[in-house]
Amino acid sequence: MAAGFAAALAATAFLAFQRSPVTALSEPIVPPTVELGRPLAVLPFVNLSEDPGLRYFSDRLSEDLTTDLSKVEGLTVISHASSFDFRDAERGFASIADDLGVRYLVRGTVRHHADRVRINVALVDPVGEANLWAERFDGDSRNPFDVQEEITRQIVDALSLTLGAEDGVQRRVETDAYYMLLRGLEPLRAHTAAGNLEAREYFERALELDPEYARAHANIAITYGREYVFLYADEPAPESVTRGLEAAITAIRLDPNLPDAYFALGVLNMVIGEHDNALAAARHSIRLDENFSDGYALLAEVGVHGGNLDEALAAIRHAKLLHPRYPFWYDWIEGHTLFQLGHYDKAQPLLQRVADGNPGFYRGLITLAANYGQQSDRAAASAVLAEARTINPDITLSGEAEKAQYQFAARRERLAEGLKVAGLEG
Structure with a gap:
């Protein structure tokens, strides 16, 4: 691939955020093995509008509110992707809170009428099924940021926390560009090749409306990274890594405090084997948002390829605490880490669950085959390899x-030894 140019871009991006006020980027981050403090989850806001197509607005309002609240010091916020499993809230708030492992819930409704939007929000104590705080907001749907910021501040005040002057304040982007971004996030969450391409088209349309929209640049970079990580294309073009890195660098230049931009930068650095840069980017994304579950998952994934395995295991388990309804690849990262630690029996159920639920996930099958091989189960290893x-x-x-992109020879050898037992040659 055009790795030379891509690596040069990666180095440029790394230096860009290395010069930021944040210090000790190379210092390991091992999450504490304690219960999360004062956890909260934002449930999907219910769309009460006559047009069901406006649901994306209420969904993204929930997601952005989760992102804003997660930046508040002292507040643990569960990933929005886990909360979205409870769209209808039919099980009762106590049951939902128990499932997510949280102390508080935020719920709301959204109703559109012409260019106006009315949002009802409540902070719920699920134990007593009572509202601790509730408020109604009326605003202009053409400028959703004011409403969003006011909701964030009101909820933080209700929790007796202090929201810093810079927290929750977003650059004013073109409203139509924002809505294009919201539409793109829906197919991106599907974790499919078709959804990945559809999402990128929406993000590119957002940039046509606002070329300096950092979140659109960052999400474009994420789509390019996913092409490689999930093998969405049979032969991903080397140029796609370059485009992804350029998009991530642009996002960081426009907004140095955007965790998703560093997440994308970390994924793309991992793809080209720049493990040190990838680790630094993953750690920096977590420093920007201590509740960023995907940032911890990336830290673990990069760690198993070119970092400390104990840190990787702690990071992925912490990611699962922040995202109780985590995607399948969290299990793969934990199973992969346990495989490289030599804990084949503990890795087995995780890797098998990934393979059973996602038979098209190639990397999962390879790791599972090698894990069977390391346990001298030739028949099972050969079946998975088939x-x-x-x-x-x-x-x-x-x-x-070579594809595994391990930095250390011992990890390559562990994979190769397992695959040899499975009958792989060449």
């Missing part, structure tokens, strides 16, 4: 060792 061959008929031992 499944992997249906996705990639040209699989070879040397090719898999």
Whole structure:
């Protein structure tokens, strides 16, 4: 691939945020193994408008509110992706809170009428099924940021916390560009090749309306990173890494405090084997948002390829606490880490669950086959390898060792030894 130019871009981006006021970027971040403090979850806001197509607005209001609140010091906020499993809230608030492991819930409704929007929000104590605070907001749907910021501040005040002057304040972007971003986030969450391309088209349309929209640049970078991580294309073009890195660098230049931009930068650095830069980017995303579950998951994924395995294991387990309804790849990262630690029996159920639920996830099958091989279960290892061959008929031992992008020879050898038992050669 055009790795030289891509690596140069990565180095440029790394230096850009290395010069920021944040210090000790290389210092390991091992999350504490304690219960999360004062956890809160924002449930999906209910769209009461006649047009069901406006649901994306209420969904994204919930997501952005989660993001804003997660930046508040002393407040633990569960990932919006976990909360979105409880869209209808039919089970009762106590049951939902118990499932998510939270102390408070935020719920709300959104109703549109022409260019006006009315939002009802409540902070709920699920134990007594009572509202601790409730408020109604009326605003202009063409300028949603004022309403969003006011909601954030009111909830923080209700929790007796202090919101810093800079927290929750967003650059004013073109409203239509914001709505294009919101529309793109929906297919992105599907974790499919088609959804990835559809999301990118929306993000690119957002940039046509506002070329300096940092979040759109960051999400474009994420889509390019996913092409490689999830093998959405049979042969991803090397230029896509370059485009992704350029988008991530642009996002950081426009908004140095955007966690998603550093997340994208970390993924793309991992793809090209720049492990130190990837680790630094992942750690910086967490410093910007201590509740950023995907940032912890990325820290773990990069760690298993080129970092400290104990830190990786702690990070992915912390990510799961922040995102109780986590996506399948969290299990793969934890299973992969346990595999590299030599805990094959503990890795087995995690990797098997990933393979059973996601038979098209090639990297999961390879790790599962190697894990069976390391346990000397040749029959099971060979059967899983046969499944992997249906996705990639040209699989070879040397090719898999190279694709894995391990920084350390011992980790490549562990994978190769397991795959040899499975019958892989070449």
